Every structure is written in C-alpha cells, then in structure tokens.
Amino acid sequence: MTRRATDNSKALDAFIAAKLEIDSMLERLKALSDDHFETNPDEINWGHVGSLSHYRDKLREITNMAFREGEHAG
16 A cells, blocks of 8 residues: 655645744844834833843743753753
C-alpha cells in the first residue's frame, strides 16, 4: 500500500500568517522603542520602569523559548 503525500498547505499558510503577525509586532515594538516608549526623560517615574520591566520579562520569556535558553535550555 502506498502512502499519499501529506498536504501541508493549510499548515504552511497558518505558519506564514503567524510569522507575518510576529514581524508586524516586532516592527511596532522597534518603532516604540526608538521613540523611548513615548516617554519624556524629565517625566520618567517608577511606573514607567515597571511597565518597561514587564515588557522586558515577557520578551525574555519568548526569546528563551525561541533560543532554548534560560529555563527552556537543554
């Protein structure tokens, strides 16, 4: 009995759609970072630090997963 080739076109389409969405989010984050997250240096407070630290922690979690680092190593 021969096996049919698996049609992965729907999976490929979903993968490309997710990748494009990630690319768009990264571009927006880069632009926001370039604008110092819409802050004025004279107005920085601990709330800004907390928000930025939260963003950093979430991005670290993602990069650790993607690169198999931190708790995702091994």
